[in-house]
Amino acid sequence: MMQVRGISASPGIARGRVCFLHTAPPVGERPTCSVDEEMARLTEAIGLAHQELSFLADGLADIEAGIIEFQMELLEDESVTGAVRRAIENGQSALQAWQAVMAREMEDYRSEANAYISARADDLHDLGERVAHHLVADPKWVKKEPLRGERLVLADILSPSRFLELDLAQVSGIATAGGSPTSHVSILAKARGIPMIVGCGEGLAKVADGAEAFLDAEIGLFCYAVDAVERKALLAKIAARAISDGLAESRRAGSAATMTGERVLILANLDGHDATGWPDLRDFDGIGLFRTEFLLTAGTFPGEDEQYRIYRSLLEWAGDRPVTVRLLDAGGDKPIAGMTAAGEHNPFLGLRGFRLFALHPEIFRGQMRALARAATAGRLKVMVPMITIPAEMQAFRAEMVAIVESLTQDGTTCRLPELGMMVEVPSAALMAGEFETDFYSIGTNDLIQFTLAVARDEHRLAHLARGDNAAVLGLIKQVADAGGLRNREVSVCGDMASDPQMVPHLLRAGIRSLSITPAAVAAVKHSIRLWSEN
């Protein structure tokens, strides 16, 4: 077995056939022609580069598109192309002129103290190469072989745009001779879940194109020319990892952090109490919403003791992870015969959520007693739906405290859980700081319908009922800010949190905790990992 050592840039273990990507600097400059012809070469090369980049920019995620867009802008930038044109007029070849201007620009960026700006030198280098190769009409560069099957891509150095140009579904891993683990490409590879090692040096050049090879980015090792025994061991290692860590969906598991390393809590929304249908807890930092309406069978809510057993087993299952149970949330679009008021003209604005306490105090008290008793089994949090004014929260807290006191007097083991509120009504969002609450959980479905005056079930107005509406996001931000000021957790548990397209908006509004539908976990984490503040 031959081994080449490198530095791990993106974790994982992979097998594949080697595919060399030509990334050498352009060679073989054509003889310098007249100024007009050099100008024409420049225009053509810029045009080709622009075409390639705009093709690439389609369908990329936020941060990836940002990298490509910036390069496309530079191609059209008079302060860059004007300088190149002037140098050509002064007798330089298009290539000389382009490379000199790009080198100067890169130096400018690199010397910048601001890390956001200096990191952009990578993009200038990337763009500089692309245009330079077109200027010398480098056939190796232009030729793009389709990748087939699992490929281990080897290159001297890989730029962000070359990385994104790869048919990434066919790429099992990447190893480069140069590069750094903090470069843009390494970040992109991590976000895409593609194992990668960098800084492998000369060794890679000795590997034959098409040969089978293995990449262990856990320990920064590239191996080829393996014998049958070694091969078996390596394949076993890959399989073991695939099983134990779920490498097939490796990005599902593990914590989620933004591009700049800010942790975002990922919680699960759960229905029902049948543990067989529950998600893999390893994918989540906790349960952000346990809906109790689903405990209703044939219109009746289970008694206190049965609920206690359900909540207890839920908490035991979750172990040291927090579990947020929502008090019965009936009414609105969830009418329950015999419980919710009949004949309401506008049930969304009627007796629903905690407003039903007045009608059925015994049902709520039974649930609250069950929760207080179960609270000793784990990290329980209880939240109340449809809170509109601070007095409702005070009333709920007083009820809960009284229940704990009475249970204690009876000698029943119990504990006062953390008590939080749902923020679904604009008044609650606007006055978030005024509520006596241990945490906030934003229910975006109702918040959207109330802010934009569009019923949740009115599909003809779906174009109005958007979570990325500035007014909705403004309210979310107010809650996030109020929570931040008072050191209270603010999470979002509405549908918006499970939509990868909406996640960047929530992060921008200051939300760092999302409670999502379990099926969305991989997509939501992916969206978070690609996000940065700008």
Place this chain on the structure above:
Amino acid sequence: MSGMIIGTAMIRNPTGLHARPAVKLAKLAKTFDASVEVSTSNGAWVNAKSTNSLMKMKATFGTPLTIRAEGLDAQTAVHELVKLITQDFEAP
């Protein structure tokens, strides 16, 4: 000069006027025929249609920017650019 329109706006992005905001600003500026220039309080005027020049202004969080435009649609140009910066580069 008669046709010069001037406006001001504050950078509200915590990481300043860098790549993404600069790209958005230049893209918007390019949609106008008017010449559009931007400057920080103590800096030189730079072409708002050049992402590269905007980046190099190194306008950080809280920097007030002055925008000036000259040409037929100068009024709209300044209005729209101020709006974009004020809205923290979020497309409407």
